């Protein structure tokens with residue numbers, strides 16, 4: 458493993474929840490709620506969408522890795538002739554299938570972790586993977602499989618730093634847990650370079666999203682619901698969630 462890949466793995470491992478905190482959590486702090494990931498009817502005009510449309514040209518197929526509700530793939534409706542959604546959560550794949558139906562896009566889904574299921578997925582003209590890298594510890598095989606699955610190119614979208622890093626002051630406040638620095642876009646780009654890939658990188662500001670509710674943050678912090686008022690008050694005193702995102706594009 459290259460040194461950039463080792464650094465990525467170390468920073469990502471430092472984001473885990475220590476077992477003693479997890480043991481007293483009243484509910485699992487993990488998992489994404491599909492309700493938060495429904496793709497909008499009218500896609501946002503972002504650099505990731507523009508890059509996907511350029512790669513697709515007049516027409517082509519798309520694989521969406523870590524698809525959630527299909528925000529990334531369904532932004533390419535029009536030239537996209539077929540969409541494959543890949544996710545570890547069946548409820549997300551159900552949402553993806555419903556979104557494809559509504560839009561009249563031929564689609565299929567594959568359940569399981571990327572890159573383990575890459576062989577089942579095969580290739581597509583364009584591979585998109587939005588807001589998944591910060592979930593991954595062992596990044597080289599994940600990225601290499603994205604490259605291998607794409608005929609024309611790959612579009613990755615990610616936040617400038619780990620999406621939960623804005624809550625680090627609350628881990629310190631409620632658990633006296635002092636987290637290491639978060640992995641960033643530059644760290645991901647360094648791992649790609651170790652694979653001989655030089656991506657085009659565009660940095661931009663996302664539309665403001667609703668901050669996660671105190672209920673959600675309380676569960677994330679492994680605290681019981683009765684601590685919600687304290688969490689709400691503490692949330693008011695930390696800097697808002699950063700909105701800086703990056704689009705990484707490369708060709709196989």
Ligand SMILES: C[S@@+](CC[C@H](N)C(=O)[O-])C[C@H]1O[C@@H](n2cnc3c(N)ncnc32)[C@H](O)[C@@H]1O
Pocket residue numbers: 489494522523524525526527528529543544545546549569570571572586587588589592593
């Ligand atoms: C933050 S959500 C992003 C969803 C969607 N791409 C979007 O931008 O709205 C991350 C998604 O990736 C999925 N995921 C995380 N790691 C994965 C992996 N190794 N393979 C496949 N899916 C994964 C999660 O289940 C979740 O649906």
